[in-house]
Amino acid sequence: MFGNILGVMKKSDSGVVDVGEKICELAFLRKSYITEYHPFVRLKPITKWVWRGTGGRFSIDFNSEANPHVNISGMSGYGKSTLCKKLVRGIREKLKLPVSIFDVHSEYVDFALELGGKVHSPKESSINMWELDGASPAERISENVTMLKRILKLGDIQAYSLLASAERAYERRGITQAGQGSWCNEPPTMQDVYDCINESMGRGHGRQGYSGLSKRLYPLMRGDVFSAKTTLPFSTILEGLNDFSIAELGSSEAQALFIETFLRKLYTHMLSQKLTHRLRLFAVIDEAHRVCISSPGELSLPGRLVSEGRKYGLGIITSNQMAKSLDRSIIANSAVAFAFYQREPEEHDYITNLIAGGNDYDRRDVVGKAIRNLKQFECIVLTSNEMEPVVVRIMPV
Numbered sequence: 335m336f337g338n339i340l341g342v343m344k345k346s347d348s349g350v351v352d353v354g355e356k357i358c359e360l361a362f363l364r365k366s367y368i369t370e371y372h373p374f375v376r377l378k379p380i381t382k383w384v385w386r387g388t389g390g391r392f393s394i395d396f397n398s399e400a401n402p403h404v405n406i407s408g409m410s411g412y413g414k415s416t417l418c419k420k421l422v423r424g425i426r427e428k429l430k431l432p433v434s435i436f437d438v439h440s441e442y443v444d445f446a447l448e449l450g451g452k453v454h455s456p457k458e459s460s461i462n463m464w465e466l467d468g469a470s471p472a473e474r475i476s477e478n479v480t481m482l483k484r485i486l487k488l489g490d491i492q493a494y495s496l497l498a499s500a501e502r503a504y505e506r507r508g509i510t511q512a513g514q515g516s517w518c519n520e521p522p523t524m525q526d527v528y529d530c531i532n533e534s535m536g537r538g539h540g541r542q543g544y545s546g547l548s549k550r551l552y553p554l555m556r557g558d559v560f561s562a563k564t565t566l567p568f569s570t571i572l573e574g575l576n577d578f579s580i581a582e583l584g585s586s587e588a589q590a591l592f593i594e595t596f597l598r599k600l601y602t603h604m605l606s607q608k609l610t611h612r613l614r615l616f617a618v619i620d621e622a623h624r625v626c627i628s629s630p631g632e633l634s635l636p637g638r639l640v641s642e643g644r645k646y647g648l649g650i651i652t653s654n655q656m657a658k659s660l661d662r663s664i665i666a667n668s669a670v671a672f673a674f675y676q677r678e679p680e681e682h683d684y685i686t687n688l689i690a691g692g693n694d695y696d697r698r699d700v701v702g703k704a705i706r707n708l709k710q711f712e713c714i715v716l717t718s719n720e721m722e723p724v725v726v727r728i729m730p731v
């Protein structure tokens with residue numbers, strides 16, 4: 335019997351990750367005060383929102399939240415990356431799940447090594463976005479052109495020129511849409527596509543589209559990251575702790591392309607798996623405002639994964655300085671939201687609305703003031719499990 339009880343306790347505790355020390359929580363206060371004694375006592379009720387002091391630890395139970403996604407936002411230097419590390423450590427130690435960190439400033443390297451993880455740098459690893467991975471050439475070309483158009487902000491003519499060049503690059507490898515037997519040939523690389531663009535430019539075909547396109551793609555062609563075949567196997571992401579240290583890619587666009595190419599492979603793998611309620615894997619995207627690039631008509635891939643990942647056991651943790659400029663889907667579908675201090679007025683309003691919810695003016699006012707008064711390393715947390723927001727102090731990892 336005791337074995338059973340212990341088993342149940344262990345099971346229910348296995349997804350709980352400690353975050354920090356609880357300081358206070360939002361509460362609705364109902365009080366009455368006497369306005370008149372004579373001829374009889376008159377009471378006037380007062381109701382207001384207050385922050386009520388609490389003690390104890392604050393933790394997140396990933397297994398019982400509505401979904402396993404977390405969003406962390408706040409001003410630079412207030413402790414977002416430190417909180418990310420805390421969550422990653424908890425997930426590795428308690429949930430024992432694989433975690434991949436997309437590390438745009440290469441600031442998790444020591445942390446990952448300390449936890450026994452692997453660090454991958456673009457210097458040693460390349461990734462080929464033109465590999466078919468089970469798709470047809472037409473599907474792969476269409477997906478890549480849409481992704482590159484959105485991330486590099488290409489115009490319609492440039493996108494069309496890219497599509498034509500990609501088709502030619504596949505044909506040169508003997509791969510055609512009609513000949514399914516040819517799909518297992520060695521796929522073209524970004525260098526092949528780039529060469530086709532430059533050839534068309536040299537021949538004077540639609541010069542404007544091709545030369546602009548060539549200039550936009552040029553920064554990606556430095557180094558081998560995108561221009562060679564894949565040397566960083568996707569299966570890496572399915573085991574242990576991995577830090578993709580991509581600061582040296584330089585531009586946000588190149589980093590976004592690296593992350594999306596890798597996550598797309600994960601997405602394809604995910605769709606081939608059975609639906610599950612069990613958590614399988616976490617991905618962390620720090621500085622998400624820089625690398626989750628959406629367009630008015632299309633979500634970024636991390637945005638899509640946040641809206642669909644739960645069913646396949648995938649949790650996404652994003653951290654950003656400006657939640658307002660982040661892909662809406664990420665904010666809308668993260669069950670856990672951490673808000674650090676925010677000074678920028680529009681962002682402050684946005685976060686206040688997000689945490690306070692509804693249109694109760696008093697509640698909004700109290701939450702807004704609390705965000706203004708947060709000290710460094712303190713944040714307000716809203717989860718799908720807690721009824722009301724809680725102020726938490728994060729301790730270093």
Ligand SMILES: Nc1ncnc2c1ncn2[C@@H]1O[C@H](COP(=O)(O)OP(=O)(O)OP(=O)(O)O)[C@@H](O)[C@H]1O
Pocket residue numbers: 408409410411412413414415416417655711728729730
């Ligand atoms: N709870 C804490 N106690 C003491 N120092 C901390 C704590 N949390 C973070 N720090 C330190 O504060 C500094 C900034 O923290 P961190 O890098 O987590 O901020 P950030 O919000 O991610 O900033 P940015 O947006 O610029 O990346 C770091 O040097 C970190 O070691």
Ligand SMILES: [Mg+2]
Pocket residue numbers: 414415416620
């Ligand atoms: Mg940071």
